[in-house]
Amino acid sequence: MFEYILKRFLIMIPTVIIISIISFWVIQLPPGDFVSTYAAQAAQEGEVLDTAELREMREVYGLNDSFFTQYRKWISGIIFRGDFGFSFQWNKKVSDLIMSRMGLTLMVSLTTMLFTYLVSIPIGIYGATHQYSFGDYLTAFIGFIGTATPNFLLAIICMYFAFRYFGSPMMGLFSPEFAHAPWSIAKFFDLMKHMIIPIVVIGTAGTCGLIRVMRGQLLDEIKKQYVITARAKGVGEKTLLYKYPVRASLNPIVSTIGWSLTAIFSGSTITAIVLNLPTQGPLLYGALLSQDMYLAGGLLFILTTLTVIGTLLSDVLLAWLDPRIRLGKDEA
C-alpha cells in the first residue's frame, strides 16, 4: 500500500511541473507585458513614463530574459519562498490574495461535493432498485434538465426567484451586517443560508451525472451471479444490496472524485462571479479583465494543483477500497 502511494506521488511531480509551465505560458500570453500595462495605467492617471524608465523597469523585473529564465525565477519563488509574484491591480502580494480567498473557496467546493454525493448516491440506488418506476423517470427527467442548463443560467434563475419571493437575491456569502463581524453562531447560520443557492447551482450538473453513473453501475452489478447466489442462500434483501452490489458500484464514483473536483472548480468560478461570492472566481475574473496576469496564472496553477491532489487522494482511496487495484498495479 505504502509503495503504491509513493509511486502515485512520484508520478504527480512531473504532472505538476507541466501544469506550472502551462500556467506560466498563460501569464505570458497576452500581448505586451505588465510594464506596458503599468504604463497604460499611469498614462490614465496623467503620468507619462518615458521609454528609458520603462526599459529600466523591464530590466529590474527581468522581462527581457528568455521564457525559461523567467519561468525558473517564477517557479523558484513559489517553491522556496511561497512567492507567486505581485498583483498590480490590488497592489498586494499574489500569495496573500490567494490565501484570503482559498479558505472559502475550498469550503464551498467541499460542501458542494458532499451535497453531490449525499444526494446522488441514494437517488442512484433508488433508480436502480426501482427501474422504470415513476420516480426513476422523474429523476431521469430532472437529471437531463440539470445537465443541460449551464451553471450561470441556473444561478440567474435562482437569484430571480429569491429576489421575487424573498426580496433579496441572496448574493454573496454573508449578509451586510455579518460581512466583517467576528465568527459567531448567528454569522454561521447566515453563511449557511447564503450557501444554499451556490451549492445547489454548482452541484446540480455533477449530481445529475453521478445519479446516472450510480444507477447504471448498480444495475449491472445486481444482475451478476453472486447476487443470485446470495439471494438463494437466504440473505435478506437489504443486507444483500448494501453489503455487496452497492459497495462494488461505488468504485467508479470514487475513481472520478478528481474529475468532479475539476468540474466543481470550473462551475464554481462562473457561479461565484454571477452570485458575487468572495471566492477565487471573481478574483480570477477581475485579474483577467485588468490583465493582472501573475494573479491569474497563480490562481490557475493553484486550482489545477488542487485537482491533481484530489485525483491522488481518490486513487489512494480507491486502492484502499478495492484491493484488486493496488495488487494489479504492484504486478505491473
Added chain:
Amino acid sequence: MDTRLEEKVIAGEEKAEPEKNLSKIKQIKKRLSKSMDAKKPDLDESYYMASQWQLMGRRFKKHKLAKYSLIVLGLFYFGALFAGFLAPQGLVSYDAKFTNCPPTKIHFIDDQGKFHLTPFVYAIKSERDPETYRKGFIEDKSKIYPIRFFSRSVEYKFWGLIKTDIHLFNVEDPGKIFLFGTDSMGRDLYSRILHGSRISLSVGFVGVFISLILGIIIGGISGYFGGLTDTVIQRIIEILRSFPTIPLWMALSAAIPPEIPVVHMYFYITIILSFLGWTTLARVVRSKFMSMKEEDYIMAARVAGCSTTRIIASHMVPGFMSYIIINMTLAIPQMIIAETSLSFLGLGIRSPATSWGVLLQEAQQIQNVALYPWLLIPLLFVVVTVLSFNFLGDGLRDAADPYK
C-alpha cells in the same frame, strides 16, 4: 432465434413427408409469423438485407424524443441560415425611443370586437409610472398597424452575396413590432436572437470539427502504436483534463487582443474551446483502436498486405464512426454552453458581433431581470438547443447499439 430454428425444422419435415403434414405445417407457419409480427412488426426480408446505417436509421426513428429534437434543431439552424430574412430588424438597428419595451402583443380581434384577417399590432405609447417615474409602455388602441409580410425595410446581404431588403414580416412606419421586446438600447430582441444564433449554433460545430481532427490523429496514433507513445499522450491528456475548464478558457480568451476583427475573434474562441475538447474524442478513438486492433478482420487485412493507412482508413474508421458521431453530438452542446458562458462574462464574442451569451449580458444585473424578464428569453433558446442535442445524442447512442 428460437422461432427461426423451429421454422427450419418444420421446413425439413416438409420435404420428407409433403402430403401428410402440409396443412398442419401451414397452420404452424401462420401462427409463427403472426407471433413474430406481434413482437417486431418490421422483421421482413428488408430487415435482414438492410445495411448497418439503415438499421440505425430504423431504430433512431423509434426514439421519439430524439426525432423531435432533430426537428427542433433543424428549425433553429434554418433560422440561423435565413436570419437576415426572418428578422424584421438588422443586427445593429436600434430605436432610442423604445428602450426596454416589453414584447408586442399580436391581435386578430380589435377593441370593437371586429375580426381582422391579417394579424395586427397596436401603436406603442410610452408613459411614466406616476409613483416611480419609471418609463413604461402601453398599447395605444386608437391606432392599428397590420403586419405586412415580405415587406421592405433594413438592407442586408443574403449569405453575404445578394443585396436585398425583403423581410418575412414587419409593420408599416411608425408602427413597431418587437416579438420578444427590446433591450436597454432599444434593439429588437427577436431579431438579435436570430442574428446571434449564427454564432451560437455554429461555434459548436466548428469547435467539434477542430477537436475531431485533433482527436482522431492523436488518439489514433496513441491507440495504434501503443507503448511509450501511448503512455506519453495519455499523460498529456490527463494533465490537460485536470485543468478546470472555465478558468483556463477564461484565461486563454482574456489573452485575445480586443481590437481584432470579428472573424478572427470567432476562430480564436473556437480554437480555445477545442484546446480541451479534443481530449475526450482522442480517448474514445484510442480505446476503439485498442480493441479493434485485436479483431480478426484487422489481422486478416494485415496478412493480406494492406498498408497501415489503408487499414486505418477503410477498415477501422468505418467501424467506430458511429461512436465518433455520437460523441460529437454530445460535445456540441458543451461547446455551446462554453461559448455562452464566456460571452456572458464578456470574455468571448464581443459586440458588435452578437451571440446568445452576449444577449444575456444584460441579465447579469438581477434588477434588470426583475424589471424586464423578457431579457431571459435567449436563455430559453440555449437550454432548448442543449437539451435537444443531448436527446439527439442519446437517440443516436441507442440506435447505434447493436445489442438492443
